[in-house]
Amino acid sequence: MNNQVQLITYADRFGQGQISDLHRYLTNNLKPALAGGVHLLPFFAPIDGADAGYDPINHDQVDARIGNWEDIKKLSSDFPLTVDLIVNHISDKSKPFLDVKAKGSQSPYFELFLTKDKVFPNGATEEDISKIYRPRPNRPFSLRKLGSGEKLEFWTTFSQHQLDIDVQSEAGKKYLHRLIKQFSEAGVKMIRLDAIGYAIKKAGSSCFMLPETFDFISEICEIAHSYHLEVLCEIHAHHEIQKAIAERVDYVYDFVLPPLVLYTLFTKNTSRLKQWLAISPKNCLTVLDTHDGIGVMDVADINGKAGILSHQEIDLLVSSIHKNSNDSSKMATGTAASNLDLYQVNSSYYDALGGDDQLYLIARALQFFCPGIPQVYYGGLVAASNDIKLLEKTKVGRDINRPYLNFKEIDIALQKPVVQKLLALMEFRNTQAAFNGEFSVLSSDDSQICLHWQKNQFWSELKVDLKNKTLRIESQDGAFTFNSKPHGTN
Amino acid sequence: MNNQVQLITYADRFGQGQISDLHRYLTNNLKPALAGGVHLLPFFAPIDGADAGYDPINHDQVDARIGNWEDIKKLSSDFPLTVDLIVNHISDKSKPFLDVKAKGSQSPYFELFLTKDKVFPNGATEEDISKIYRPRPNRPFSLRKLGSGEKLEFWTTFSQHQLDIDVQSEAGKKYLHRLIKQFSEAGVKMIRLDAIGYAIKKAGSSCFMLPETFDFISEICEIAHSYHLEVLCEIHAHHEIQKAIAERVDYVYDFVLPPLVLYTLFTKNTSRLKQWLAISPKNCLTVLDTHDGIGVMDVADINGKAGILSHQEIDLLVSSIHKNSNDSSKMATGTAASNLDLYQVNSSYYDALGGDDQLYLIARALQFFCPGIPQVYYGGLVAASNDIKLLEKTKVGRDINRPYLNFKEIDIALQKPVVQKLLALMEFRNTQAAFNGEFSVLSSDDSQICLHWQKNQFWSELKVDLKNKTLRIESQDGAFTFNSKPHGTN
Numbered sequence: 001m002n003n004q005v006q007l008i009t010y011a012d013r014f015g016q017g018q019i020s021d022l023h024r025y026l027t028n029n030l031k032p033a034l035a036g037g038v039h040l041l042p043f044f045a046p047i048d049g050a051d052a053g054y055d056p057i058n059h060d061q062v063d064a065r066i067g068n069w070e071d072i073k074k075l076s077s078d079f080p081l082t083v084d085l086i087v088n089h090i091s092d093k094s095k096p097f098l099d100v101k102a103k104g105s106q107s108p109y110f111e112l113f114l115t116k117d118k119v120f121p122n123g124a125t126e127e128d129i130s131k132i133y134r135p136r137p138n139r140p141f142s143l144r145k146l147g148s149g150e151k152l153e154f155w156t157t158f159s160q161h162q163l164d165i166d167v168q169s170e171a172g173k174k175y176l177h178r179l180i181k182q183f184s185e186a187g188v189k190m191i192r193l194d195a196i197g198y199a200i201k202k203a204g205s206s207c208f209m210l211p212e213t214f215d216f217i218s219e220i221c222e223i224a225h226s227y228h229l230e231v232l233c234e235i236h237a238h239h240e241i242q243k244a245i246a247e248r249v250d251y252v253y254d255f256v257l258p259p260l261v262l263y264t265l266f267t268k269n270t271s272r273l274k275q276w277l278a279i280s281p282k283n284c285l286t287v288l289d290t291h292d293g294i295g296v297m298d299v300a301d302i303n304g305k306a307g308i309l310s311h312q313e314i315d316l317l318v319s320s321i322h323k324n325s326n327d328s329s330k331m332a333t334g335t336a337a338s339n340l341d342l343y344q345v346n347s348s349y350y351d352a353l354g355g356d357d358q359l360y361l362i363a364r365a366l367q368f369f370c371p372g373i374p375q376v377y378y379g380g381l382v383a384a385s386n387d388i389k390l391l392e393k394t395k396v397g398r399d400i401n402r403p404y405l406n407f408k409e410i411d412i413a414l415q416k417p418v419v420q421k422l423l424a425l426m427e428f429r430n431t432q433a434a435f436n437g438e439f440s441v442l443s444s445d446d447s448q449i450c451l452h453w454q455k456n457q458f459w460s461e462l463k464v465d466l467k468n469k470t471l472r473i474e475s476q477d478g479a480f481t482f483n484s485k486p487h488g489t490n
Numbered sequence: 491m492n493n494q495v496q497l498i499t500y501a502d503r504f505g506q507g508q509i510s511d512l513h514r515y516l517t518n519n520l521k522p523a524l525a526g527g528v529h530l531l532p533f534f535a536p537i538d539g540a541d542a543g544y545d546p547i548n549h550d551q552v553d554a555r556i557g558n559w560e561d562i563k564k565l566s567s568d569f570p571l572t573v574d575l576i577v578n579h580i581s582d583k584s585k586p587f588l589d590v591k592a593k594g595s596q597s598p599y600f601e602l603f604l605t606k607d608k609v610f611p612n613g614a615t616e617e618d619i620s621k622i623y624r625p626r627p628n629r630p631f632s633l634r635k636l637g638s639g640e641k642l643e644f645w646t647t648f649s650q651h652q653l654d655i656d657v658q659s660e661a662g663k664k665y666l667h668r669l670i671k672q673f674s675e676a677g678v679k680m681i682r683l684d685a686i687g688y689a690i691k692k693a694g695s696s697c698f699m700l701p702e703t704f705d706f707i708s709e710i711c712e713i714a715h716s717y718h719l720e721v722l723c724e725i726h727a728h729h730e731i732q733k734a735i736a737e738r739v740d741y742v743y744d745f746v747l748p749p750l751v752l753y754t755l756f757t758k759n760t761s762r763l764k765q766w767l768a769i770s771p772k773n774c775l776t777v778l779d780t781h782d783g784i785g786v787m788d789v790a791d792i793n794g795k796a797g798i799l800s801h802q803e804i805d806l807l808v809s810s811i812h813k814n815s816n817d818s819s820k821m822a823t824g825t826a827a828s829n830l831d832l833y834q835v836n837s838s839y840y841d842a843l844g845g846d847d848q849l850y851l852i853a854r855a856l857q858f859f860c861p862g863i864p865q866v867y868y869g870g871l872v873a874a875s876n877d878i879k880l881l882e883k884t885k886v887g888r889d890i891n892r893p894y895l896n897f898k899e900i901d902i903a904l905q906k907p908v909v910q911k912l913l914a915l916m917e918f919r920n921t922q923a924a925f926n927g928e929f930s931v932l933s934s935d936d937s938q939i940c941l942h943w944q945k946n947q948f949w950s951e952l953k954v955d956l957k958n959k960t961l962r963i964e965s966q967d968g969a970f971t972f973n974s975k976p977h978g979t980n
Contacts, residue, residue, distance in 0.1 A: 240761070243936070271730070271769045272796070278768035278931065279761045304802025306762075312794025440930070441768065446733070 001080060001190055001230060001251070001373055004036030004430040008290060009378040010052070011043045011066050016406045019043065019067035023075045025407055029414065030381075033426040037080030039192065039375060041291055043072070049091060052291070052402065054084070054194065055162050057091040060182055069186050076187030082232065083183055085191045087176065087199050087220070089162040097163050104148025112175060114166040116141050116153035119201045133208035134198070140207075157198045167199050167216065177223055184227035190250070191224055192232045193217070209241055217248050232285060236295045236344075238302040239279075246281035254284040254372050255298040256308055259317055261288060261363050262352055263299075263309060266320045268466040270449040276308055277370065277441050277451075286372035288363055289380040291402060293333070293344025294321070294352065321345050324354035328386040332400035346397045350383045357383075357418040362464055362471050364422055368429040369451040369462040371439050376426065379403060382413035383422070432475055434460040491570060491680055491720060491741070491863055494526030494920040498780060499868040500542070501533045501556050506896045509533065509557035513565045515897055519904065520871075523916040527570030529682065529865060531781055533562070539581060542781070542892065544574070544684060545652050547581040550672055559676050566677030572722065573673055575681045577666065577689050577710070579652040587653050594638025602665060604656040606631050606643035609691045623698035624688070630697075647688045657689050657706065667713055674717035680740070681714055682722045683707070699731055707738050722775060726785045726834075728792040729769075736771035744774040744862050745788040746798055749807055751778060751853050752842055753789075753799060756810045758956040760939040766798055767860065767931050767941075776862035778853055779870040781892060783823070783834025784811070784842065811835055814844035818876040822890035836887045840873045847873075847908040852954055852961050854912055858919040859941040859952040861929050866916070869893060872903035873912070922965055924950040 007026070015022050019040075026034060042053025047063040049055040062068050075081060090097065096109035104110070120128065132140055134157060141153040142160040155164035166172045183191055200213040221231045230250040235242065239256055246252045256276050264273045296318065299308040309317065322330040322345075329347030345352075353359045360383060368374050379401050387403040405413070413419060429435065437455025444450045447467045453460045460475040473480035497516070505512050509530075516524060532543025537553040539545040552558050565571060580587065586599035594600070610618065622630055624647060631643040632650040645654035656662045673681055690703040711721045720740040725732065729746055736742045746766055754763045786808065789798040799807065812820040812835075819837035835842075843849045850873060858864050869891055877893040895903070903909060919925065927945025934940045937957045943950045950965040963970035 243761075271733075274768045275765040278764040279936075282933070301800050304800055306798070306800035306803055307796065310791050310794055310796035313796055443772070446769075 001082070002036050003373050003436055005034060005368070005426045006036035006039055006080070006082065006285075006373065006375045007034045007378060007381065008039045008041065008287070008375050010041045010047070010291070010402070012047050013402060013404045014378040015410065016404055019062070019071040019075060021407075023071070023078065025410070027078060029411075030423075031078075032430065033423045034079065035430040036373060036375075037082065037189065038075070039082035040072075040075070042084050042086065043067070044086075050159065050161060052398075054086055055089070055091045055159075056086055057094045059086060059090060059179055069182075072186045072188075076189070080189045081187065082190040082192055083188050084194045085176065085179060085183070085220075086194050087165070087167060088157060088195050089164045092161045092163050094163075100146065101144065102147040104146035104150040104152075106148060109171070111169045111171040112165060114155040114164045114201065116155060118166060119155070119207075120203050124203070128204055131204065131206055133206040155201065158195075164198075164201075176220065180220075180223050180227055180229065184229055188229060190230040190232055192234055193220060193249075194234055196220075196233055197235045197237065209235065209237060209245075214245070214248055217245065221249055236298055238300075238305050239276075239298065239308065240305060242298070243279070243281050246283055250283065251373070252281055252284050254280055254286045254370065255295050256280065257286055257367060257370060258288050258294050258349070259296050259299045259314075260308060261366050262294070262321065263313065263317045264366075264449075265353065265359050265363060265466065266317065269446050270444075270464070270466065271446045272308055273366075273449060274441055280371060282371045282439075284372040285375050286367050286370050287375045287377070288367050289349040289377040289401065290375075291377065291398070293346040293398060293401070294349070295344045318345055321347055321352045325351040325386055328388050328391075328400065331388075332386070332391055332397040346400050348384050348386050348401045349377075349380050351386045355385060357421075358469055360418060361421055361425065362466075362469070364425055365462055365471050365473065366449070366451075366464065368425060369453070369460075374426075374429060376422075377401075378405070381419070381422070382410060383416060383418045384413070428460075428473065428475075428480055432460045433458040434475065491572070492526050493863050493926055495524060495858070495916045496526035496529055496570070496572065496775075496863065496865045497524045497868060497871060498529045498531065498777070498865050500531045500537070500781070500892070502537050503892060503894045504868040505900065506894055507556075509552070509561040509565060511897070513561070513568065515900070517568060519901075520913075521568075522920065523913045524569065525920040526863060526865075527572065527679065528565070529572035530562075530565070532574050532576065533557075534576075540649065540651060542888075544576055545579070545581045545649075546576055547584045549576060549580060549669055559672075562676045562678075566679070570679045571677065572680040572682055573678050574684045575666065575669055575673070575710075576684050577655070577657060578647060578685050579654045582651045582653050584653075590636065591634065592637040594636035594640040594642075596638060599661070601659045601661040602655060604645040604654045604691065606645060608656060609645070609697075610693050614693070618694055621694065621696055623696040645691065648685075654688075654691075666710065670710075670713050670717055670719065674719055678719060680720040680722055682724055683710060683739075684724055686710075686723055687725045687727065699725065699727060699735075704735070704738055707735065711739055726788055728790075728795050729766075729788065729798065730795060732788070733769070733771050736773055740773065741863070742771055742774050744770055744776045744860065745785050746770065747776055747857060747860060748778050748784050748839070749786050749789045749804075750798060751856050752784070752811065753803065753807045754856075754939075755843065755849050755853060755956065756807065759936050760934075760954075760956065761936045762798055763856075763939060764931055770861060772861045772929075774862040775865050776857050776860055777865050777867070778857050779839040779867040779891065780865075781867065781888070783836040783888060783891070784839070785834045808835055811837055811842045815841040815876055818878050818881075818890065821878075822876070822881055822887040836890050838874050838876050838891045839867075839870050841876045845875060847911075848959055850908060851911055851915065852956075852959070854915055855952055855961050855963065856939070856941075856954065858915060859943070859950075864916075864919060866912075867891075868895070871909070871912070872900060873906060873908045874903070918950075918963065918965075918970055922950045923948040924965065 011019050015025050044056040045058040045061045045063045047053050096112050099109045100107040140157050142156040143153050145151050157164055197209045200210055200216050201207040224231045232251040233245050233249040296314050301307040325347050332346035350360050386400045391400040434453035434455050440452045442450040448465045451462045463472045501509050505515050534546040535548040535551040535553045537543050586602050589599045590597040630647050632646040633643050635641050647654055687699045690706050691697040714721045722741040723735050723739040786804050791797040815837050822836035840850050876890045881890040924943035924945050930942045932940040938955045941952045948966055953962045
């Protein structure tokens with residue numbers, strides 16, 4: 001991928017048109033800011049399933065309501081494209097599972113799915129099951145009565161409507177290979193391995209990020225590389241696991257950054273951020289917001305390994321988000337708030353910062369100057385507030401940060417001063433050669449941070465002073481002042 | 491102070507002669523290695539009190555059995571000298587307290603001591619007392635029946651034989667001022683403020699490192715500076731408190747380093763050390779060993795603030811030390827081991843590393859390359875093992891790392907290959923100009939660390955590889971090979 005800013009967006013929530021409309025809008029209005037391309041969230045059939053595209057019925061089809069593979073191909077020719085490979089499961093309404101439902105173990109698709117007894121041929125004890133690591137309280141199996149009269153327990157890590165694939169079976173391998181090939185043919189540049197940490201199951205283990213999972217990730221990488229695709233691995237875990245994965249793939253996410261930047265701004269103390277930057281993986285994508293919530297387990301103590309923040313500090317972080325968002329994030333996070341290790345806080349980043357334009361720009365400047373390729377979520381691009389109406393309608397916590405915006409609304413949002421400044425910042429990030437050079441954190445007080453990039457004679461430097469709430473950006477071209485001329489009006 | 495290696499030693503345990511003998515021995519045998527001078531542990535009367543000099547009867551007198559102020563003056567003219575200012579207390583056998591004991595509140599010395607009612611004129615509730623932070627389970631007061639018939643409770647933070655001084659009284663201020671002046675006249679370069687965190691007491695507070703304590707430290711600094719003395723502040727506390735103090739004084743200790751270097755070597759993972767170096771104070775003295783134990787609270791979570799290590803990681807650290815020392819450290823640490831936040835592990839550093847020469851040299855190389863002026867404790871200088879015999883004799887846990895060595899024993903110890911290499915490393919540290927320049931941690935795998943110093947054209951670099959247990963030092967003069975010619979034989 002280019003080391004430039006990439007947009008994360010749904011095809012149906014940003015503009016609410018077809019893929020081709022989105023393509024046109026981005027080209028006409030946002031190309032300089034989004035030189036890094038687009039991560040198009042699942043656009044497969046159906047785009048509006050129970051998990052907003054992450055529960056595909058046909059992972060190999062574009063949802064016909066928004067376009068086709070030709071549209072994807074066109075988009076990818078203008079914007080380097082990242083798409084999701086949903087490795088772990090497919091919908092129970094998928095053709096393969098419907099066939100299994102009808103014919104049971106006689107179905108030619110039977111091998112594609114992971115039954116409980118494939119992992120536990122001698123049955124699973126309660127201890128076995130309690131060892132399985134998962135972010136949900138229910139059991140990871142669903143009992144299904146099949147047309148054949150068989151009653152079988154299937155692995156359903158996420159929900160009973162998402163059937164886990166046996167990724168180690170020949171059928172599973174072929175299925176994933178076929179998808180990767182199809183992405184390649186559509187001009188995709190990078191695949192994002194969704195929830196890959198859960199892909200490999202083994203009796204008596206946590207079934208999460210096992211040594212075998214690392215090997216599996218390497219296998220997927222090999223296939224992807226043979227099609228000239230890069231691989232981004234999505235895992236929420238202790239930062240040391242994240243770093244171990246970073247050695248196996250092209251990119252991981254720096255998921256420490258979103259909560260840590262908030263903590264830094266809330267406490268006006270840069271010390272923890274400096275500590276993190278001393279060890280953060282360099283082959284990463286940086287985010288502040290995504291279609292998921294703000295993960296706190298990424299900064300927490302896990303299994304006795306020290307985190308970046310203590311539990312009390314995480315409490316402070318979470319309660320500050322809730323306070324800043326007038327408790328709307330609390331509504332969206334629900335019972336999750338009581339179990340911080342495993343869950344995420346649902347809020348727009350802008351509202352997590354109390355809708356403070358200056359703090360939001362400081363947060364984005366920090367993101368853009370931290371090592372990694374920056375991604376900006378469509379909600380964050382327009383400095384969206386929490387969508388309480390959508391949350392009330394759908395009762396899906398994460399919908400608070402998944403607004404449906406039409407192009408008219410986006411036009412207006414792009415004119416907001418904070419967004420204009422953000423766009424200028426993104427263009428700066430996209431055009432400075434220094435960001436391909438060496439990174440260093442210069443010495444400063446705990447209330448300040450100074451991030452420096454240098455490549456030969458080119459340099460860019462960010463100085464943030466949290467006491468005075470100021471940011472200053474300089475480069476070989478002089479001090480950078482935020483561009484306030486209107487964007488996207490050609 | 492010079493940015494060169496300094497020895498920490500007792501006058502009566504390293505050589506077991508007089509101060510003048512110690513002076514001669516250091517001059518003849520160790521001058522190039524100890525260009526930074528000497529921190530001479532309390533040499534006041536008596537040098538062999540219950541707390542090995544930290545419970546002076548006459549803080550203004552040199553113990554006549556080992557020398558006089560003239561000897562100190564001579565020593566300081568050859569070796570930049572650091573001495574302790576025992577701020578918090580004096581012995582109950584001191585002349586002022588004996589006078590108070592006889593005459594009660596009518597004694598002219600009465601004002602020098604801190605009674606309970608000075609802090610709690612209306613009495614102290616159990617809540618007040620439970621708030622007082624202290625590393626011991628007993629109460630901080632001792633009831634004394636005085637010759638006057640008065641019964642008064644005195645503050646005794648450490649033991650009932652160490653009477654706390656009212657440092658905010660005129661008498662207390664004069665007492666400390668007089669001592670500082672005397673040190674200055676003896677040619678001392680730096681004073682070490684012992685246990686200063688406890689000096690200021692205030693009703694309803696923790697009586698530890700209060701805002702008023704910070705102000706008091708600043709006051710002491712001002713007096714010291716007026717006599718051209720530098721100030722080193724000794725406090726074991728959460729690293730953020732340490733950093734706050736670093737802004738007020740000339741030097742603090744980097745007390746994170748001793749446990750963190752051990753943890754780094756035990757786990758073969760440099761990640762935590764890199765995190766620490768991103769935020770460690772630069773105006774510090776580095777140590778691995780001192781006359782006290784290895785502090786673990788310096789790396790721990792305190793009051794909900796994230797530490798450098800988690801409790802489980804500290805457990806691993808402590809149990810590894812005990813294992814490496816064949817449990818001799820466990821014997822010396824006693825009940826303390828069960829209360830890791832507040833106590834220290836007593837062991838020689840060499841034995842904490844299982845007596846492994848190569849690991850010990852790696853530890854010292856790391857120390858010398860981390861920012862700060864390095865101090866080497868006399869036990870560490872000769873790579874001493876735990877003194878189990880002394881421990882058995884005195885039953886004082888810390889004596890396990892406070893051996894009595896005569897000059898003959900030191901002569902022999904200095905010939906050990908590990909000590910020869912250590913001395914070469916010290917001379918390298920003392921003579922390279924780069925150490926007065928800019929420090930940086932270069933990017934590397936978690937199993938390695940690469941520390942770089944640069945001043946103009948001069949540079950020194952340490953590369954440690956923990957997987958292969960190797961260290962490599964380079965500078966503008968080429969790769970550094972450990973000097974194996976005998977030292978100290980002139």
